[in-house]
Amino acid sequence: MDKRESTINxxxxxxxxxxxxxxxxxxxxxxxxxxxxxxxTDVIVYGTTIAxxxxxxxHPIGExxxxxxxxxxxxxxxxxxxxxxxxxxxxxxxxxAAGILPHGTTTICxxxxxxxxxxxxxxxxxxxxxxxxxPLKVYPAMPVCVPSLPGMEDAGASINAADVREAYQKGWAxxxxxxxxxxxxxxxxxxxxxxxxxxxxxxxxxxxHFPSPEDHKGLNAFIASGITACHESTQAEEALEKVxxxxxxxxxxxxxxxxLPNLVPAxxxxxxxxxxxxxxxxxxxTPSTIVxxxxxxxxxxxxxxxxxxxxxxxxxxTINPAQLLEKTRWIGSISPGRAADILLVDNLxxxxxxxVVSCGIPVAENGRLLNQIPTYSYPDWATESVHLLRQTAxxxxxxxxxxxxxxxxxxxLIPGMVYTKQEKHSFVPRRGQFHAxxxxxxxxxxxxxxxxxxxxxxxxxxxxFLTGLGFKAGCAYASxxxxxxxxxxxxxxxxxxxxxxxxxxxxxxxxxxxxxxxKVLALMSLPLAGLMSLKSVEEASKELEGIEEALxxxxxxxxxxxxxISLLGLIVLGELHLSNRGLxxxxxxxxxxxxxxxx
Numbered sequence: 009m010d011k012r013e014s015t016i017n018x019x020x021x022x023x024x025x026x027x028x029x030x031x032x033x034x035x036x037x038x039x040x041x042x043x044x045x046x047x048x049t050d051v052i053v054y055g056t057t058i059a060x061x062x063x064x065x066x067h068p069i070g071e072x073x074x075x076x077x078x079x080x081x082x083x084x085x086x087x088x089x090x091x092x093x094x095x096x097x098x099x100x101x102x103x104x105a106a107g108i109l110p111h112g113t114t115t116i117c118x119x120x121x122x123x124x125x126x127x128x129x130x131x132x133x134x135x136x137x138x139x140x141x142x143p144l145k146v147y148p149a150m151p152v153c154v155p156s157l158p159g160m161e162d163a164g165a166s167i168n169a170a171d172v173r174e175a176y177q178k179g180w181a182x183x184x185x186x187x188x189x190x191x192x193x194x195x196x197x198x199x200x201x202x203x204x205x206x207x208x209x210x211x212x213x214x215x216x217h218f219p220s221p222e223d224h225k226g227l228n229a230f231i232a233s234g235i236t237a238c239h240e241s242t243q244a245e246e247a248l249e250k251v252x253x254x255x256x257x258x259x260x261x262x263x264x265x266x267x268l269p270n271l272v273p274a275x276x277x278x279x280x281x282x283x284x285x286x287x288x289x290x291x292x293x294t295p296s297t298i299v300x301x302x303x304x305x306x307x308x309x310x311x312x313x314x315x316x317x318x319x320x321x322x323x324x325x326t327i328n329p330a331q332l333l334e335k336t337r338w339i340g341s342i343s344p345g346r347a348a349d350i351l352l353v354d355n356l357x358x359x360x361x362x363x364v365v366s367c368g369i370p371v372a373e374n375g376r377l378l379n380q381i382p383t384y385s386y387p388d389w390a391t392e393s394v395h396l397l398r399q400t401a402x403x404x405x406x407x408x409x410x411x412x413x414x415x416x417x418x419x420x421l422i423p424g425m426v427y428t429k430q431e432k433h434s435f436v437p438r439r440g441q442f443h444a445x446x447x448x449x450x451x452x453x454x455x456x457x458x459x460x461x462x463x464x465x466x467x468x469x470x471x472x473f474l475t476g477l478g479f480k481a482g483c484a485y486a487s488x489x490x491x492x493x494x495x496x497x498x499x500x501x502x503x504x505x506x507x508x509x510x511x512x513x514x515x516x517x518x519x520x521x522x523x524x525x526x527k528v529l530a531l532m533s534l535p536l537a538g539l540m541s542l543k544s545v546e547e548a549s550k551e552l553e554g555i556e557e558a559l560x561x562x563x564x565x566x567x568x569x570x571x572x573i574s575l576l577g578l579i580v581l582g583e584l585h586l587s588n589r590g591l592x593x594x595x596x597x598x599x600x601x602x603x604x605x606x607x
Contacts, residue, residue: 021059027070028052035078040327053348056367086114086349087304090329095122096292105144107545110372111302112361114349119185121151126537128165136180150181153188161587163493164459169202176210186217188580194229221246244274251285258289261307263297264571287329295548318356399510401503408437421476423566430584446501456496482525483562484509488518488538491578522558530558
């Protein structure tokens, strides 16, 4: 149907000259445009679009018209997640869509920089292909930090300004993904600004990643360079400063980094403030979170529980993100001419989603998908991404410079937080090596390059020490889901266990595994890029629960800790992280730098 025929039909349906395809009667409409709840309101949909909001009692009902009596329940626009990563859910996009639609998310803006770090530009293309014909609006965000800090780590590919331009020209991306190389942006790295220029030339919304709360000059430089949104605030003062300077604050509540409680005071302590610059996002959630608690609706519930008025909270997952995306003409509200993405919920506290309409079609009811979403057939290169030889215990040895005790740099993992702390611990060499000390909660951590491209031997691996996981003796954990380079990350209290964990994933083509005393306790295979399962969200959730239970068995008490572990290689975060090239230190107001294990 061409646009002229569509507008004629919509006008006819609104005027009562033609029946709508869907009519919802007697609803309590949450009007996110005014902030008012309108009782006894009807909605007429024609095709994929809303034709009328108001009184439809005199309008005709055709033989094909589907009529729903809301019986006074609440109508909300479909929920919009303006920043998230599908790969973090460990399933592919079709399975992800099937998992979240019953929970009311109808639009996502996935930054697929995880799979792009593995495969480069062809990952952007295949991600776009998998998004076609889904009953879910997908606005892909172009990855622009591949690798996150060039010259300090090695991923499976790299993205430059020419790649970004090609993706925009071919329609593979609708906005810019998070610009994580904020040091490059604020200190004038030409390559970073070349990428930004491509986004500006293509008239794209540019999103960012600015985790430096005290760098006020840097924040202004970041925003002045074109970045319009950031999800990295962890304190209310940060979020407030960002919105005060014209940057959308995307308040995050994922599976592991639960920043929302620390952020809502920015709103609650300023009750007269205009909240249009605040949105709610998931960023990273596990399949278990989706199955047990829902997707973006879970964040909405938490915001209301924390004290944000329900209508304001609803605006933060509907009209506000639509405004951020500059798409309020098409999504974000229940109003004429907008996409018919509509939720029917029982109350404005629990937000139990009873019906989900996406583009005018009921797609889910009472937590159940109404029609199966077809799977996608991937090429072989997408499922063969771990290119490593078999590992031995000797690969994880850390040589000592002598026989005297030495203070070594140690990464402290902080459960539920994206950042780490740097500590110094005394190690006594044994047989010319530094060893893990599980009795002191000191494990080894190794990052091994696992991609196809050839790199110098001295850059293929680095090993350091980690505290905060509580691993017992003889144990190890390994993962190919290691942000953002997605090299093979191995953590263990024993070199033999580390080798077994590494080899288990090499043989399975990637995933997560836990080993203890020479035995594999749990394995979650992730064949797609070493990042994603080709199973359903429910199946992936069960496998992930097996990994989490195995982590508890080997001594780790933290919930969803595999997600926090996955950030240990994300060197754009403070304070100390590990890349395949070595330890990277990033301190407030300073450029990132390599540091040695001991001074």
